[in-house]
């Protein structure tokens with residue numbers, strides 16, 4: 001077992017840290033207030049070559065893997081959780097193409113994504129089907145050389161800036177086997193953004209609600225040129241990216257704890273620094289325990305993914321990391337805010353933003369409850385026991 005970072009991983013972490021400090025941190029408050037997508041963050045990631053890590057080299061990516069992607073996400077999420085989401089989005093719409101696309105399809109979309117020439121968005125959730133995505137209703141019906149797409153997709157991260165959409169739609173009967181995946185030109189006739197959301201947190205990456213009305217999608221855009229595999233591609237994508245959501249939680253918690261520690265050293269009460277009270281010291285100890293445990297779970301989950309271990313038999317490992325790290329981020333943000341007292345409740349300090357941003361992590365890409373469904377199924381159905 002090796003706990004040291006390789007030279008390549010160290011370089012990626014340092015690069016992300018530099019971008020985080022120089023470009024993300026100074027504008028973190030502003031992008032939260034305006035809710036405007038920070039193109040300058042994306043440009044910095046592009047110039048540093050950080051956009052192709054979730055895409056194998058032979059498909060036009062940089063192929064570094066999910067573990068180094070997590071390192072980069074952790075660094076930027078210390079200052080702004082949306083910047084971490086931007087990096088997650090380098091995987092979310094593209095991994096279905098990695099897993100399910102033909103060679104021609106991979107060459108068509110993945111090099112552009114890796115180079116930052118184009119951006120994608122992942123369209124799974126519908127108004128009536130979130131966790132229950134296997135029963136989604138958006139339909140794609142074959143008509144000559146095209147499919148005709150009709151339906152609605154909601155809360156799509158990065159939808160307003162996307163060039164292409166990876167859309168999951170029903171081509172067959174009910175349930176997961178009737179679902180196929182398509183790559184769709186985001187500006188095709190019949191696609192409309194009906195609204196964007198006024199979100200509680202992670203406001204720098206807008207979420208869009210799409211309607212598809214008789215959108216003609218060339219049949220050559222059906223992933224793998226075969227119907228019925230879409231749900232599997234979606235689940236493999238979500239499984240393999242669970243560590244990246246966890247990494248957003250780890251980074252956010254590190255940022256929150258670091259800020260509170262710095263503040264507690266300077267704040268005086270009853271003639272001492274706040275940091276001298278044992279009650280406060282133990283809060284920091286608990287934060288450190290939680291962060292360290294979550295970071296190790298996330299790194300191990302990312303390592304599993306990079307070994308190709310993200311199928312059904314490993315799903316519980318990935319779910320444990322996602323659930324623990326995202327819930328940990330909420331606890332740490334809660335305590336860090338408490339350390340500041342009234343000041344932590346004010347928008348002048350980043351903790352108020354971290355606290356709001358953390359809430360998103362337990363909902364997206366499989367809620368905490370859904371992760372527990374996966375984990376408990378592994379324990380009960382497959383008799384998975386520890387000991």
Ligand SMILES: Cc1cc2nc3c(=O)[nH]c(=O)nc-3n(C[C@H](O)[C@H](O)[C@H](O)COP(=O)(O)OP(=O)(O)OC[C@H]3O[C@@H](n4cnc5c(N)ncnc54)[C@H](O)[C@@H]3O)c2cc1C
Nearest residue numbers: 122123124125130131132155156157363364365366367369
């Ligand atoms: C900021 C943001 C960004 C998002 N970005 C994207 C995106 O880019 N692409 C995309 O496709 N979607 C996206 N989503 C949607 C997200 O994936 C869904 O919100 C999530 O899957 C949960 O679905 P839901 O909100 O419909 O909740 P529901 O599925 O309706 O769940 C409601 C409640 O019931 C619980 N629940 C549901 N099923 C079970 C079960 N079997 N057992 C126990 N409890 C259960 C849930 O945990 C939750 O507490 C985003 C959401 C947000 C908030």
